Amino acid sequence: MCEPGPGDADLNDMLTAAARVPDHGKLAPWRFIIYRGDARQVIGQKLLEIAEAKGTAGSEAQREVELSRFTRAPVVVGVVSKAALHPKIPVWEQELSVGASCMNLVSAAAACGFASQWLSEWVCFDDDAAAYLGAQEGERFAGFVYIGTPTQAPFERPRPNLDDIVSEWKEG
Numbered sequence: 001m002c003e004p005g006p007g008d009a010d011l012n013d014m015l016t017a018a019a020r021v022p023d024h025g026k027l028a029p030w031r032f033i034i035y036r037g038d039a040r041q042v043i044g045q046k047l048l049e050i051a052e053a054k055g056t057a058g059s060e061a062q063r064e065v066e067l068s069r070f071t072r073a074p075v076v077v078g079v080v081s082k083a084a085l086h087p088k089i090p091v092w093e094q095e096l097s098v099g100a101s102c103m104n105l106v107s108a109a110a111a112c113g114f115a116s117q118w119l120s121e122w123v124c125f126d127d128d129a130a131a132y133l134g135a136q137e138g139e140r141f142a143g144f145v146y147i148g149t150p151t152q153a154p155f156e157r158p159r160p161n162l163d164d165i166v167s168e169w170k171e172g
């Protein structure tokens with residue numbers, strides 16, 4: 001994907017869709033962080049620093065991957081899960097709502113004419129990277145949705161055969 005990314009109006013529509021998902025108990029167990037413009041280069045420098053400190057950016061190629069991680073798309077949206085223990089609503093249901101939010105964001109991006117990709121990668125699971133990217137105590141990233149102008153038609157890969165994943169319930 002390439003420039004341009006969605007402007008404020010499109011991004012607002014996409015995030016409205018992302019926040020319009022089934023949400024048992026109206027807990028809003030998700031929030032969104034936007035990364036765009038020069039901030040993406042700043043992030044790359046810091047991710048490289050974190051990766052080097054952990055010994056995971058030894059080669060020039062790995063260094064370049066870290067530096068350019070957030071410049072692969074004009075706009076990146078971090079979807080933060082705020083799922084937490086609740087007296088009535090299981091964490092599992094809250095996490096499913098966060099997943100639905102990510103998927104709505106991907107679908108809304110497509111509906112607005114943009115390409116997108118939902119990625120986790122190491123930055124989702126590394127405490128230092130996640131904190132730097134904005135996750136607060138008790139939060140975690142469900143993923144980062146990279147959004148930009150499509151440069152090619154979506155590549156379709158083989159999907160599961162419905163016969164293998166669909167069954168009709170019968171007693172016993």
Ligand SMILES: Cc1cc2nc3c(=O)[nH]c(=O)nc-3n(C[C@H](O)[C@H](O)[C@H](O)COP(=O)(O)O)c2cc1C
Binds near residue numbers: 157
């Ligand atoms: C929670 C989650 C995390 C993902 N993280 C990655 C990732 O880190 N790297 C990756 O190549 N694909 C990742 N994917 C898969 C992509 O989002 C996407 O499914 C894949 O690029 C192929 O797209 P398609 O399934 O629409 O063909 C992730 C998917 C989900 C649901």
